[in-house]
Amino acid sequence: MKEALDLLSCLVACPSPSGKEAAISELTAGVVEELGLKCEHVGESVLAYAQRCDPKILYVSHLDTVPVGAGWSVDPFAARWIGDQLVGRGACDAKASAAAMLWSLSEAAKEGAADGVVVALTTCEETTNTGMGDVLGRLGMPELAVVGEPTGLEVVRAQGGLAIIEAEWRGKSCHAAHAYHTSHTNALVEASKELGSFGFVHELPSEVGLLGPTTIVPTVMNAGERHNVVPDAATAIFDCRLSPPHDAATCLDRIALSLPGASLRIRSDRLKAIETGADHRLVQVALGIAGKDSAIGSNTLSDMALLQGVPAIKCGPGDSLRSHKPDEFVTEEEFLAGCHFYRDLLFALVREAVAFA
Structure with missing residues (x-):
């Protein structure tokens, strides 16, 4: 050998x-x-x-x-x-x-x-x-x-399969030094609030016992580029491990329940x-x-x-x-x-x- x-x-x-x-x-x-x-x-x-x-x-x-x-x-x-x-x-x-x-x-x-x-x-x-x-x-x-x-x-x-779902929050920016008296919406804060309510992982029961439940896990977050600018956009990525009968659309609907302020889109669902x-x-x-x-x-x-x-x-x-x-x-x-x-x-x-x- x-x-x-x-x-x-x-x-x-x-x-x-x-x-x-x-x-x-x-x-x-x-x-x-x-x-x-x-x-x-x-x-x-x-x-x-x-x-x-x-x-x-x-x-x-x-x-x-x-x-x-x-x-x-x-x-x-x-x-x-x-x-x-x-x-x-x-x-x-x-x-x-x-x-x-x-x-x-x-x-x-x-x-x-x-x-x-x-x-x-x-x-x-x-x-x-x-x-x-x-x-x-x-x-x-x-x-x-x-x-x-x-x-x-x-x-x-x-x-199991894989779907990747992206969430986006839009806000209104301003100079960080003026945030206390200038109208703005901090997209980072809004995203954090909703992601906090979503939790670490969500499970959806599966019909295939070998695979266990479908899981939805937030794995990536991005917001802001400069320390002195209140961010007007934030994004998060969800890793969805799919077990039948669930698909990307099922996961998107579940995420939407916890993230009413976000726009959601399916970034990938090719791996079945x-x-x-x-x-x-x-x-x-x-x-x-x-x-x-x-x-x-x-x-x-x-x-x-x-x-x-x-x-x-x-x-x-x-x-x-x-x-x-x-x-x-x-x-x-x-x-x-x-x-x-x-x-x-x-x-x-x-x-x-x-x-x-």
């Missing part, structure tokens, strides 16, 4: 913040060829396959990461193994999945079990998901898909909830290989959201709670378990022809 461990270290050592993936794209292409596989670029996303780039089974993970941020105790790109932990930005989310998927495809190719399989390693997953959109534009929809994200090898068959049936063969085979009794749901987002209508699961090595944090890591045991899971699942899907069922 040294080859797989070296592959992971190689990917982690290459900085790849979302939107700046050119270097890791070229690096990954070289790695794909060294594994004896064929390679194709779609923008800076990378496709790997054994013979034909015509997927019935799509393995997909991503090459990009969030920015490094502060608080690291080690160089985030030294790709150092500290004991049994590889520490580095992206080690867990999601380069462990990416490396394990590439290794599993190379192993399947050696056994002649990679026909109709493509591994897609996308860009911009942490921001706009445009890499996945471009990949699907090139390939079309597969017959089934496995999305590599850190789930602790729990099999995720349902993923997705669910694969508990009895689908893909889910059952994956559970058997992972040694799990049942699948779970997830409200963290991934490229899975773009696979509407495709039987899909999300599963991979590492703990999602380490994602986006300083000293992010994956253990050797976790990573190797992920390699074996993806390899064994791929053999099962190809040999049992699940994609054609």
